[in-house]
Amino acid sequence: MNHEPKDKILSICADYGNQPDTLIEILHDVQVELGFLSTEALIQIADALNISRADIHGVVSFYDDFRREPTQGPTVKICRAEACQAVGGEDLAKHAKETAHTNIHDVYCLGNCALGPAVLIGDDLYGRVTPERLDALLKTKAAP
Ligand code: FES
Known part of the structure; x- marks a missing residue:
């Protein structure tokens, strides 16, 4: 992963004050920005919000809206x-x-x-x- 997505992820987390209770909004915004939620992105979000990786994986797998793989086809x-x-x-x-x-x-x-x-x-x-x-x-x- 190059630095640009990481900077974007950290910026989105900062926009929400790095608050764990805004995790779903952050995940949505990161997915809109990157197209899907990569493992690297989830680790960066977990670190920024100071929550465990298990917690973030639990939330992502609970909601069908979140994609873990890049999508095919046009925007x-x-x-x-x-x-x-x-x-x-x-x-x-x-x-x-x-x-x-x-x-x-x-x-x-x-x-x-x-x-x-x-x-x-x-x-x-x-x-x-x-x-x-x-x-x-x-x-x-x-x-x-
Ligand atoms: S309101 Fe839909 S194109 Fe203008």
Whole structure:
């Protein structure tokens, strides 16, 4: 692991005051930043918060949201702003987070408000994305 992720991890922990009771928020932020929670990242977080490695492993393995391996496929950004929310954006985001094996991020407006729910997959913007369409798009993007 190079120094950049370590610095980022320590910075996230510091943003939360290195408080053990903010562990879940820290794990979420580190996962968003790095894409998954590596063993090295967990050790650094445990050291920064002064908690045991067993404790942190227990929390990570308890929650399905936390990934221990890098994900495959493109980064997906789903608009969670009002116009998209009004036409199914919330259901789409929930579906994506439960089923997609890729990095899913919430964003607030992709400038495609008239065609919500809007999704950015890699650099490609899509409108009127249903859960079924998202699945189909991700299959296409995952194809070699
Ligand atoms: S509100 Fe979703 S793209 Fe603007």
